[in-house]
Amino acid sequence: MTGTGDALAARIARLNTAYAHAIDDDRLEDWPGFFTDDGLYRIVTRENHEAGLPLAIVHCDGAAMMRDRVRAMRTANIFEPHTYCHTVGAAEIVGKDGGVHTARTNFIVVRTMHSGAMSVFACGRYLDRIVERDGALKFAERVAVCDSRTVDTLLVVPL
């Protein structure tokens, strides 16, 4: 039982908050744990999304690929140090299909560079499919649809 109405909304809000704070606090090793083992995580642009084009900026098919992402970022990839601050809106629970809740939540991510320079790095919406696993809500799918068609310099930390 995932709960209904306000109770469900409150649980999804807690999931979204915990997800955002794990990234913002650089606890990225926890990030794959917000997904089911076979969960799908994608970052796409609104341009591609609305044109029905399947390309993603990041495409992790399963938590193992998410763990690989984090490991690559920690051990291999090179980039200027920076942090994110997510602000997430209230989730709109769009529907329920079997045990899967679909939700849409707006986000805005401010990126702060080591130099102190700050910018709105991304904004858009999360399109989520959320399921219950062992008493906790997990993302079976999270697609971050970014309003801008362009990325400033590079993207390494998940949104």
Place this chain on the structure above:
Amino acid sequence: MSTAQLWPDDDVSRVPYRVYSDPDIHVREQERIFRGPTWNFLCLEAEIPNPGDYRTSVIGDAPIVVVRGRDGGINALVNRCAHKGALVCYKPRGTVSEFTCVYHNWTYDLDGSLTGVAFRRGVRGEGGMEAGFEPGAHGLQRLRAESRNGLVFATFSDEAPDLETYIGPAILAALDRVFVKPVRVLGYHSQLLPNNWKLYAENTKDSYHATLLHVFHNTFGIVRFTMGGGIRLSENGWHHLSFTERAADGSERGGAEAVRSLKEQYALEDPSLMEHRLELGDRITNSIQTIFPTLVVQQILNALAVRQLVPRGPEACELKWTVLGFEDDDESFEALRLKVNNLVGPAGYVSMEDGCIGGFIDAATRSAPEGRSFMRMGGTAIEPAGASRVTEAAVRGFWRAWRDCMAL
């Protein structure tokens, strides 16, 4: 600026840092490179399949619209109204039967010729265009356009040779190798890079950095020194090909067996994105071809893309990726392409560093316009190289092309 001031010798292995920030050089590049005797990539034919389909593009700073004509041919027009210079197409893509400028409704045919001037005869005999007006002299500027393998190019220049001659046989063969059948656009990426366009252009020709900057290669076992490969250059050094080849070791095995062998090869928990289905008739895993000034054609495993580099003033540039599959890809092949594209693009495991490295150079060279680089790996020659690819020959070739055009 005279040659003596900017570049006191003929040595293209030592680039004066001023070229990465000087606004006068940027202006001169527009005239002598982008509006000079170069062929510039605009878009793919697959993006404008039907008559009237258009998309906008650029050559340097100049706005261009590429449209499929009624006869099925491709027209490349400067996107600038002959009346007062407004953009005629302000939307990135669409389908039209003619072009209408929104400002005063001048209309143009798909070949750019002027077909209508609103209120040309005035209203009730008053006003209107001056007598003797010749519509034929006021069309949209039409460029020489050619396409090869479905890639559309144009040039402002009457002096440039035809496209095939411009690219030359060595690099044409490399292009033909990738475009074996009709392509399909899987999507677009774009990156805004905080550096002059030439730093990215050089980087794509710099085979020396691949396994050094992109640590992912070594950490996760992607490119090994045992692999074959090489560097090829067009005769004039302007364009290049750099490729890596897998030894014949039975890696075409399918299914679970293939995944097991990938697991042994790569230190990834899920190595499925490294699966490579040989589809181009050879065992080449990576092939990067560049066409001067701003086109990169990429094959990395099954990730295919064209990248168009767009200067945004002297201090920034935009890298526009068009990611491709083939029209006849089935669902599982498309799924593989989407996965392997984790390697490239703005978040690519082996490409994200290319997004920031130009900015690192910009940050350090701005204060030293009189300083010069030292790119002598492989000496000063501009010539092909073998498997090690530890050479900066293709980068020197880029500067040869740049100096040929710039007369600096």
